[in-house]
Amino acid sequence: VIEVEGVSREYLVGSERVQALREVSFQVAAGQFVAIVGPSGSGKSTLLGILGCMDRPSRGRYRLAGQEVCLLDRDRLAGLRNRQIGFVFQSFHLLPQHTALENVQLPLVYAGTPARERRERALDLLARFGLEQWAAHRPSQLSGGQRQRVAIARALVARPSLLLADEPTGNLDRRTGGELLDLIASLNASGLTALVVTHDPEIAGRAQRILSIRDGELREGEI
Amino acid sequence: VIEVEGVSREYLVGSERVQALREVSFQVAAGQFVAIVGPSGSGKSTLLGILGCMDRPSRGRYRLAGQEVCLLDRDRLAGLRNRQIGFVFQSFHLLPQHTALENVQLPLVYAGTPARERRERALDLLARFGLEQWAAHRPSQLSGGQRQRVAIARALVARPSLLLADEPTGNLDRRTGGELLDLIASLNASGLTALVVTHDPEIAGRAQRILSIRDGELREGEI
Numbered sequence: 423v424i425e426v427e428g429v430s431r432e433y434l435v436g437s438e439r440v441q442a443l444r445e446v447s448f449q450v451a452a453g454q455f456v457a458i459v460g461p462s463g464s465g466k467s468t469l470l471g472i473l474g475c476m477d478r479p480s481r482g483r484y485r486l487a488g489q490e491v492c493l494l495d496r497d498r499l500a501g502l503r504n505r506q507i508g509f510v511f512q513s514f515h516l517l518p519q520h521t522a523l524e525n526v527q528l529p530l531v532y533a534g535t536p537a538r539e540r541r542e543r544a545l546d547l548l549a550r551f552g553l554e555q556w557a558a559h560r561p562s563q564l565s566g567g568q569r570q571r572v573a574i575a576r577a578l579v580a581r582p583s584l585l586l587a588d589e590p591t592g593n594l595d596r597r598t599g600g601e602l603l604d605l606i607a608s609l610n611a612s613g614l615t616a617l618v619v620t621h622d623p624e625i626a627g628r629a630q631r632i633l634s635i636r637d638g639e640l641r642e643g644e645i
Numbered sequence: 646v647i648e649v650e651g652v653s654r655e656y657l658v659g660s661e662r663v664q665a666l667r668e669v670s671f672q673v674a675a676g677q678f679v680a681i682v683g684p685s686g687s688g689k690s691t692l693l694g695i696l697g698c699m700d701r702p703s704r705g706r707y708r709l710a711g712q713e714v715c716l717l718d719r720d721r722l723a724g725l726r727n728r729q730i731g732f733v734f735q736s737f738h739l740l741p742q743h744t745a746l747e748n749v750q751l752p753l754v755y756a757g758t759p760a761r762e763r764r765e766r767a768l769d770l771l772a773r774f775g776l777e778q779w780a781a782h783r784p785s786q787l788s789g790g791q792r793q794r795v796a797i798a799r800a801l802v803a804r805p806s807l808l809l810a811d812e813p814t815g816n817l818d819r820r821t822g823g824e825l826l827d828l829i830a831s832l833n834a835s836g837l838t839a840l841v842v843t844h845d846p847e848i849a850g851r852a853q854r855i856l857s858i859r860d861g862e863l864r865e866g867e868i
């Protein structure tokens with residue numbers, strides 16, 4: 423369902439070029455649970471950003487379900503992003519002036535879900551993450567790990583077919599992280615395709631497949 | 646060197662009270678390496694914020710080297726914060742319009758260190774973290790783990806006597822995290838007092854002492 427061909431991404435900083443990704447090629451079948459590992463600065467977030475259409479490669483192609491989705495017109499791309507792809511950012515990117523409950527509902531607002539249903543689904547998901555008592559808190563009134571879980575709940579509320587998660591347990595204790603991993607694994611068992619960038623060996627151990635990135639280059643398996 | 650007596654911290658959210666810390670009391674001797682562990686939302690960042698004078702308790706007292714330092718006048722408190730206490734935030738709080746090199750120099754700017762010396766010391770520390778080639782990058786041009794290391798370098802550049810670090814390896818791969826741990830351990834061996842909030846069992850394992858927080862309550866040892 424994911425086809426990446428010869429993707430490179432170069433950044434310009436002043437007069438310097440940074441090669442963040444070099445000729446990355448791989449495929450992911452629908453329903454796979456893939457862990458993406460590699461040293462800090464190796465290009466993992468850059469790759470995930472391209473897969474989520476937040477960013478464009480400097481070269482190469484990316485297809486999702488056979489289509490170069492990032493080249494769709496604005497409206498179709500927005501629909502895709504909100505309904506089919508759930509994205510968890512490494513730094514969460516929650517809306518600071520909105521409560522946890524409002525933040526989690528956001529994809530359903532875009533999907534046109536009726537107010538009562540989207541509120542119920544958001545509350546239900548917050549409860550699954552042990553966050554129901556913090557539903558009325560804004561991000562500045564939450565702990566780091568609580569913000570992280572709100573970001574994950576937001577990514578899952580529209581029941582996407584693809585989850586792209588960037589280091590989703592970085593701020594979680596082992597037990598809370600383990601519960602999250604169980605949830606991802608069970609959603610994967612019911613058909614969710616999941617690509618999880620992680621430094622956590624427990625997540626890497628549970629994935630069906632590991633991709634390693636080092637210095638912008640991707641290899642199959644652990645390096 | 647650290648004395649915490651009956652510290653409580655209550656937040657108000659609308660009409661609700663959140664007891665983030667409840668009657669926390671403990672002492673830390675100079676030169677100790679302490680890990681602070683506990684579930685997400687248990688009160689660790691709140692405690693660290695009080696120890697760094699970013700925040701005030703609702704009740705209780707905190708003394709550093711026998712003095713209630715957070716009650717000092719503004720100038721003395723600023724001096725203390727920049728020279729004696731190195732603080733690493735869970736969400737880094739780097740200045741977005743400044744380069745990594747400028748961010749790391751900031752405590753030395755406040756300390757009045759001459760420009761050439763502070764630049765050298767900052768570059769030296771960035772190099773120790775493997776970040777010298779990113780010195781001219783601004784935070785938005787850095788990976789999550791690179792930002793985290795810049796935040797740690799900034800906390801250490803003024804050679805403080807106390808390090809307060811909030812989950813400093815959350816965005817780092819095991820090897821980079823291990824190198825950071827080695828650095829903290831070696832600074833500790835030369836006299837640095839270090840309190841590190843962490844979810845990382847490797848850091849907890851290397852610390853001389855572990856404090857656990859659960860639901861705002863502190864206990865000695867692992868729970």
Ligand SMILES: Nc1ncnc2c1ncn2[C@@H]1O[C@H](COP(=O)(O)OP(=O)(O)OP(=O)(O)O)[C@@H](O)[C@H]1O
Pocket residue numbers: 433434435440441442460461462463464465466467468469512779782785786787788789790791816817818
């Ligand atoms: N906007 C940017 N401009 C310039 N360079 C960038 C930019 N964003 C990232 N980089 C550089 O590209 C490289 C890859 O960054 P990326 O964020 O993908 O790393 P990562 O593997 O996610 O690292 P981490 O594990 O620390 O999060 C890094 O060396 C980083 O400094």
Ligand SMILES: Nc1ncnc2c1ncn2[C@@H]1O[C@H](COP(=O)(O)OP(=O)(O)OP(=O)(O)O)[C@@H](O)[C@H]1O
Pocket residue numbers: 556559562563564565566567568593594595656657658663664665683684685686687688689690691692735
């Ligand atoms: N400004 C605030 N207003 C209201 N409640 C807050 C505020 N800041 C934190 N809290 C609440 O206080 C509790 C403790 O927060 P704290 O950030 O200290 O947790 P933590 O142990 O650092 O968690 P984590 O491991 O997730 O970072 C949390 O339940 C949080 O929701």
Ligand SMILES: [Mg+2]
Pocket residue numbers: 466467468512588788789790
């Ligand atoms: Mg990253």
Ligand SMILES: [Mg+2]
Pocket residue numbers: 565566567689690691735811
């Ligand atoms: Mg915290």
